[in-house]
Amino acid sequence: MDADSKKMSRRERERQLRRQEILEAARAVFSARGYEGATLDEVAREAEFAKGTLYSYFDSKADLFAALVEREFEHVTERVKEVLAGESEPVRGVRAVIRVLLEFFESRSDFFRAAMALRDTGQREEVERIRATVKKKVDELGDIIGARLADGIRDGHFKEYDARFLGFLLLGIVHNYSVCAIKHGGDESLVSGADMLCDIYLDGVRILRPDVPEEE
Amino acid sequence: MDADSKKMSRRERERQLRRQEILEAARAVFSARGYEGATLDEVAREAEFAKGTLYSYFDSKADLFAALVEREFEHVTERVKEVLAGESEPVRGVRAVIRVLLEFFESRSDFFRAAMALRDTGQREEVERIRATVKKKVDELGDIIGARLADGIRDGHFKEYDARFLGFLLLGIVHNYSVCAIKHGGDESLVSGADMLCDIYLDGVRILRPDVPEEE
Amino acid sequence: MDADSKKMSRRERERQLRRQEILEAARAVFSARGYEGATLDEVAREAEFAKGTLYSYFDSKADLFAALVEREFEHVTERVKEVLAGESEPVRGVRAVIRVLLEFFESRSDFFRAAMALRDTGQREEVERIRATVKKKVDELGDIIGARLADGIRDGHFKEYDARFLGFLLLGIVHNYSVCAIKHGGDESLVSGADMLCDIYLDGVRILRPDVPEEE
Amino acid sequence: MDADSKKMSRRERERQLRRQEILEAARAVFSARGYEGATLDEVAREAEFAKGTLYSYFDSKADLFAALVEREFEHVTERVKEVLAGESEPVRGVRAVIRVLLEFFESRSDFFRAAMALRDTGQREEVERIRATVKKKVDELGDIIGARLADGIRDGHFKEYDARFLGFLLLGIVHNYSVCAIKHGGDESLVSGADMLCDIYLDGVRILRPDVPEEE
DNA sequence: CATGAATGAGACTTCATTCAT
DNA sequence: CATGAATGAAGTCTCATTCAT
Known part of the structure; x- marks a missing residue:
């Protein structure tokens, strides 16, 4: 994206910039209100653009949200890839991924x-596209992690x-x-949350008792 | 509910019956479309009642959904309680709970x-009541399981x-x-899913190697 | 009405009685909520009848209100007639009428x-009948007073x-x-209000010159 | 309002203009049907706007009516103030006020x-705001007249x-x-109505004794 | 392109009236 | 007759989308 900027005319570059501004505003509003609760009026206000302007950057509310989903997931996916590239040992790789995901989420x-x-929510036709996009990006991310696993x-x-x-x-x-x-304890730091999740994901909730024969 | 039936007049009993019919129809529609996507028009059509009739049983769309949430969660919670009552050994208890939950879900x-x-989705005021209800019922269920844990x-x-x-x-x-x-394998039976979840929840994804010293 | 009771069968007499009960309830509700704000549901609840029952006594909401108007105005008109019958002197007659009206109102x-x-409010067709009734009764009352004037x-x-x-x-x-x-003073008794209205209606707001003896 | 026009952008001025158009249409519809009887559909049709457009100028039906009340009463109040400013003699002042009010009403x-x-009509919550507005404006007008009295x-x-x-x-x-x-006579001109009301308000309906010289 | 006023389909909700029991 | 559940027309309001300037 940024990498391509050099090849773009000034006009095109500015357009990309405004697109990002809109996405940023959209993120704020969708985060606060949820997809259905958000209105393009509020997004426009937040982005300091006229409502009509949004439509020269995105085809519809659903399209805007889908684009946002793409962008945000690409960020996480990128980071996960980086982390995995820098850690070839599987168990440590999993730990690192959990830490990165937690940070992002x-x-x-x-x-x-x-x-x-x-x-997950089956909805009306208009939203179908978004579902598909979310699913695609989640799948992508899941597959990358899965590959390492x-x-x-x-x-x-x-x-x-x-x-x-x-x-x-x-x-x-x-x-x-x-x-x-609902989290573990109360004011736990993020890191300890990550540690705990790592621990349970890797070794489960049961206490290992080498001397105890497996039940049943 | 059923226990009280005897004390009710015929009128009251029929009213409860129709209420259940409406809830049943509502479940179908809300399941297919999600809360926001569902319309009372469709619920009414599904229930084969006039739209106005719904309002003599429920105050609003949100109220209807909240009632539905209560009912459905009460079913699961009931079953979980039963299962836990019949199984005092912790590990076997967890297994049984997972199986029951999976069945219901x-x-x-x-x-x-x-x-x-x-x-989880922060939304407009109207939905706040539902959120509260869902949270209450989920918390209730979580606490029951938590108590056994x-x-x-x-x-x-x-x-x-x-x-x-x-x-x-x-x-x-x-x-x-x-x-x-996304599930394990493809056409796996429900049971194998439960077994797998039990296995991982209890012992994690890592292979136990008593002879291998803990890494790092 | 009561006078006719003797000629009625018990059935008919009871019917009249229930009709009066409904009117009484209707008065309470219409008084509290206004015509448009009142609902037949509330009237029925107040009257302790089923909503459908109202319809065997009155054709419609408008009809019920019109009947109520008739009844209430007939009471005032009756009293005004009585008062006027008992007082032939015009000025004293006016005073008495003002007192009676004030009491009722x-x-x-x-x-x-x-x-x-x-x-006074031009409304949709349905209400037209009521307007006509109110107007008729007000006119009737106005004419009776006018005749004495x-x-x-x-x-x-x-x-x-x-x-x-x-x-x-x-x-x-x-x-x-x-x-x-908005009334004269604050906690004035009803009587003093009547006196004041009499005074102004008869002699206006302007002060009679001190050198001129007060008539009567 | 007009005074501020110069400071407004063209856009803002046009907005004000359309707002006035809507108010004008609303006045026609509310006058013909009363508050409850009027529908926003009809107002929109009269104003030649889509229904939704009304809502970018007024928050609700009640808000629209309240705005209308404010505007109309401000006109009368303004005129009454002018008239009182130009006439310091109390009795002539009252006469002038009656004439102006009659004209407007x-x-x-x-x-x-x-x-x-x-x-005056106690109604449902929604209308409460309007009641307050009407009362405020009537009180305002009443107080202005009262001050002179x-x-x-x-x-x-x-x-x-x-x-x-x-x-x-x-x-x-x-x-x-x-x-x-119901007015005095039938086709009486407006002026004679005003004269009559002045006469009665000032001196009442009773005939002054012939031996008493008419004051003024 | 940017703007934001205008649009209008569609959602929720109310309530007078009907009618089977 | 009494009942009250059922009806559905009608009303208010929202908001994604369009379009003239």
């Missing part, structure tokens, strides 16, 4: 909340479940943790 | 999807994390699993 | 407020304006006084 | 009818009743006269 928790709500499985570090599934499970656990108000 | 997955979406923690079966938190984590994992399209 | 001020509002005019006690007009003016002044919150 | 009689009906009382021209009360009485008499269909 927490910093944008209201937005992800709104986006994930649309992923697959490596770990092959190496004998992780149980032999479907790697994709394990990826989504990880995503789900982290998202759930950051989005729900 | 899967059989009503679209509805729980719609309900859970409202739990607390026992397990005390007995040294589970790690010493906040029991409430572990309860919600369990709830989140199961809900996430049943709600998302 | 104050005791039923909310109702007369609601009724008079309909007299006409006598006074003929006798040289009152100015030679249209007697009907003077009658309505009197009615208007009293109604206005009893219906508006 | 007659030219907009249907509207004032609708407005005054709301002043107070001067007259102090100077010994008027009887020593509460000046506020006398102001409202005057208002009531004139409004009543212009609003009711």
Whole structure:
């Protein structure tokens, strides 16, 4: 995106800039009100553009939200890729991913909340596009994580479940943790939350008792 | 509810019956369209009542949905209580709970999807009541599970994390699993899903290697 | 009405009784909410009848209100007639009428407020009948008072304006006084209000010169 | 309003213009149907705007009516102030006020009818704001007239009743006269109506004794 | 392009009236 | 007759989208 800027005319560059401003405003409003609750009036006000102007950048409310989803997920996905590129050991890789995801989800928790709500809620036709987009981006992210888990499985570090599934499970656990108000303890720092999630995701809730025979 | 039927007049009993019919229709529509996407027109059509009739049973769209949430969650909660009452061993208890939850969430997955979406999405005033209701019922359920986990923690079966938190984590994992399209394998039976979730929730994704020293 | 009771069957007598009960309830509700604001639901609840029952006594909401108007105005008119029958002297007659009207209007001020509002407000078709009724009853009352004023005019006690007009003016002044919150002084007793209105209606607001002896 | 026009942008000026158009249409519809009987559909049709457009100028039906009340009453109040400013003699002042009020009330009689009906009728919550507005504006007008009457009382021209009360009485008499269909005679000109009302308000309906010289 | 006024379909809600029991 | 559940027309209000300037 930025990389392409050099090839753009000034006009085109400014257009991209305004597009980003609108997306930024949209994020604020959608985060605060949810997709259905948000109005383009408010987005326009926040972006300091006229309502009509939004329509020369995005086709519709749904399109705007979808674009936003793309952008935000691309950020996370990018970071996850970076982290995974810098850590080849599977278990440490998982830990790093959980930490990064948690960071992102927490910093944008209201937005992800709104986006994930649309992923799952069967809605009217207009919203179908967004669902598809959210799903696509979540799948993408899940697959990237899953790919690494697959490596770990092959190496004998992780149980032999479907790697994709394990990826989504990880995503789900982290998202759930950051989005729900119910957290471990009260004022826990983000890091300790991450540690705990890592611990449970990796070793479960049961206490290991090498001397105790597996029940049943 | 049923227990009270005897004390009701025929009129009152019929009223309760029709109320249930409306709730049933509402579940279908809300499940298919989500809260915002659903219209009372469609609920009325589905229930084969005039729109106005709905209003003699429920005060508003939000009220109708909230009532539905209460009813559905009460069903699950009831079953979970039963299951826990019949199983005092903590680990087996957790397994049973996961199985029951999965059953319920899967059989009503679209509805729980719609309900859970409202739990977290900050929205307009009208929806606030529903959010509160969903949160209340989810908390109730989470607490019941958490209470049993607390026992397990005390007995040294589970790690010493906040029991409430572990309860919600369990709830989140199961809900996430049943709600998302992405599952382990493809046509796996429901049972295998439950087994897998149990396995991971209890022992994590990492393979136990007693002979291998903990890394890092 | 009561006079006719003897000729009625028990059934018919009871019917009349229930009709009166409904009218009584209707008065309470219409007084509190105004014609448009009142609902038949509330009237039925107040009357302790089912809503449908109202329709076997009155054709419609408008019809019920019209009947109520008739009844209430007939009471005032009756009393005014009595008073006038007992007082042949014009000035004293006017005084007595003002006193009676004030009594009635104050005791039923909310109702007369609601009724008079309909007299003047052009509304949708449905209400037209009520307007006509209110107008008819007000006219009737105005004419009765006007007739006595006409006598006074003929006798040289009152100015030679249209007697009907003077009658309505009197009615208007009293109604206005009893219906508006704005009154002379604060906790004035009803009587002093009547005296004042009499004084002004008869002699105006202007002070008679001190060298001129007060007539009567 | 007009005075500020210069400072407004063209856009703002046009907006004000359209606002006035809507108010004009609203006056026509509310006058013909009364507040409750009027529908925004009809106002929109009359104003030749879409229904939704009304809502970018006024928050609600009640808000639109309240704005209308403010505007109309401000016109009368303005004129009354002017007239009083140009006439310091109390009795002549009263005469001038009656004439001006009559003029206004007659030219907009249907509207004032609708407005005054709301002043007194206890109704549902939504209307409360309008009631308050009407009351405020009527009180304002009554007080202005009352203030002048107070001067007259102090100077010994008027009887020593509460000046506020006398102001409202005057208002009531004139409004009543212009609003009711029942008037003095039939086709009497407006002026003679005013003269008559002046005569009666000042000196009442009773004939002054022949041996008593007419004052002034 | 930017603007924001205008649009109008569509949603929720109310309530007088009807009618089967 | 009494009942009150059911009806559905009608009203208010919202807001995504369009379009003339």
